[in-house]
Amino acid sequence: MSSSIFEKLSAVQITPDSRITDADRQFCEAHQRAYHQAKEGLQSLNEKWENIRKQQIESLTGVSSERNGSYSYTYIHGVDAKDFLNALERLPAVFIEWLVCYFNSTYHVEIDYRQIQKFLLPNEPDRYESTAAEKEEYHAKLQSLLLRYEDVLEQIFIQLGDRTFAERALDEIKAKCHAAAWNSYTKEAEFIVRNDTLRLTSYACSRNDWYNPPRWELQSKTKDILRGIAHFELGVSGQYPKTISEILGYDNRENPQIFYDCKKVEQLKMFKNGRVDIKFKSQDYAEQFVFEYLGRVY
Secondary structure (H helix, E strand, O other): OOHHHHHHHHHOOOOOOOOOOHHHHHHHHHHHHHHHHHHHHHHHHHHHHHHHHHHHHHHHOOOOOOOOOOOOOOOOOOOOHHHHHHHHHHHHHHHHHHHHHHHHHHHOOOOOHHHHHHHHOOOOOOOOOOOHHHHHHHHHHHHHOOOOHHHHHHHHHHHHOOOOHHHHHHHHHHHHHHHHHEOOOOOOEOEEEEOOEEEEOOOOEEEEOOOOOOEEEEOHHHHHHHHHHHHHHHOOOOOOOHHHHHHHHOOOOOOOEEOOOOOOEEEEEEOOOOOEEEEEOOHHHHHHHHHHHHOOOO
């Protein structure tokens, strides 16, 4: 390689991915290091264990019966050479899951890590129909595989499409709100709007009279709508006004629930027949929420 080509290559700078934050990058790089260190460590342990096993066999050849075995001096309960290889082969899948779960938790999205594992990991041969050579090739590929966090990021962004994490999170919130507010069989809305009040008409809550005072419980679909209202209120995913957080977090609650710390929504009231009324600060807010989060058509 000529010096000029070497200088050009040396001058190339890797630009950090602007689609993630510095905190995201620090997390990814830390797991990248831990993953690579674990790979090197497990490979080393496997080699050392095999050497120990070989030395034991050589030392006891001709004097130790098969019944006594050649592991008597190195026996560790539950530890075998294959355990190091199994752990080594699990590393890429664990690495992918760690990164995807981080971004799902941080940005409140639902990226499918199994889909990424399927794309980035070698295809496992059929347990019964594959040949010994095919199985050996599969394990060799898995043991030698060394992923970079950038490989996982690319697959995450493929699932995001052209959207940012925030856009994807909002899309998912709205999709859950829509699913909660419409009957998937009849394609009919299970809500109506009366002036400034959104009325959820189909089994949106329940009341248990065995308790004193009675215990009210919101259905999961109603909670999905409340999460949408929290986003409508604050404009961010995964954050909730205190009063909404409280009503999402426990079942024995006051009725009606006053949202004293909100600017767009005023209160929630439950009824014995399963109806829930959510009163907004104005008719405009009620209609805006329905239009943006619940939709006017199925």
